[in-house]
Amino acid sequence: MGTFSIWHWLVVLAIVVLVFGTKKLRNLGSDLGNAVRGFKEGMKGADEDNTPSSSQSPQITHHSAEAGVKEKNEIKL
Template sequence: MGGISIWQLLIIVAIIVLLFGTKKLRTLGSDLGESVKGFKKAMSDDDNKDNPVVKSVEKNDKE
């Protein structure tokens, strides 16, 4: 009762593809992926900036 079946999901996906088209969805997906990568990079850069111990450990690992 109230669960979504595989057929309902397929119908929703088909409607979305018909509305937006595959090219628009592809570019949307790649833009979203780049945004997530940028966010992760910014978070890791911020963590390294806040914690000087991590910087020294990373510096020693590279040498």
């Protein structure tokens, strides 16, 4: 742990608990956990968006001239 012993860290932890209280520290821990979880889900979603899949491939459709005329007639009616 570097130059500090375990006793130094326990004293610091005790002071932090006395200053902030256990409820605030618990809320802080849960907020931090939710933020990390959200970040991981966001990164996972970004990875899925970057990978091409067969269902998202562009489809080329060809329309005949007659189909275009029928659509225009149907719209006018």
